[in-house]
Amino acid sequence: MLDVRKIRLILELRELGIANSDVLSALETIPREKFIPENYRNQAYENIALPIGDNQTISQPYIVAKMTELLDLRNNHKVLEIGTGSGYQCAILSKLARRIYTIERVKNLHDKSLNIFKELKLTNIVSKYEDGNNGWVEQIPFDRIIFTAATENISNKIFSHIKDDGIIVCPIVRDNRQVLIRYEKKNNKLVSKEFDDVLFVPNLKGIN
Ligand code: SAH
Secondary structure, three states: OHHHHHHHHHHHHHHOOOOOHHHHHHHHHOOHHHHOOHHHHHHOOOOOOEEEEOOEEEOOHHHHHHHHHHHOOOOOOEEEEEOOOOOHHHHHHHOOOOEEEEEEOOHHHHHHHHHHHHHOOOOOEEEEEOOHHHOOHHHOOEEEEEEOOEEOOOOHHHHOOEEEEEEEEEEEEEOOEEEEEEEEEEOOEEEEEEEEEOOOOEOOOOOO
16 A cells, blocks of 8 residues: 555656656655654655654655755765754665764654664664754764754854865745755855745754
8 A cells, every 4th residue: 555655656756856766766765654653654655744743744755855866965975964853854865875964952853763763774874862053073074964944044163064065955044934955065165056945843952
């Protein structure tokens, strides 16, 4: 049953413009239902965001695919994710890069995602319970950084944690909307390009 829905979802993502076949195979490989509370599991392969508890959501598959595609990952990349949430986006990244460092500020979500990573044997993910806005200093520099909560701007601190030619993908709050932006660090400057309008939970300071 889930398999038919999964195939339909992959076709839908293609139609929506996701062209990178490695990204699509990662979405085919990772069981999204594992990251979703039981009462929503029958909707795991619908192209919608779903609640994961603690007032947070697992993003829509299209947005996960789009953000992953924008990161332009290589299998030797070291990636930082700010906002583990359910861990789904992170699991997708783990199939396409060498190592993912992921930070979550809600203890309960951090703990739950650790268990799923273990169950799925995703051994190239390293997780931390902290305010992700501090980055992961022991591991800098990163090839790629992804924010999965809406942020006002990229701080100088985070900017300094990415390599030259590195990419940051982030939902940015702009007036009354949020826009998905891809930043490339070129000659120590960020060059930005706007993509889809999105709706993410806010990036919050401190831990919970
Ligand atoms: N990538 C997730 C969805 C993200 S929801 C998934 O696939 O399920 C965004 C997450 O970012 C939430 O869990 C929220 O608690 C977390 N978050 C918000 N601000 C944060 C911060 N400053 N540091 C770390 N995590 C943060």
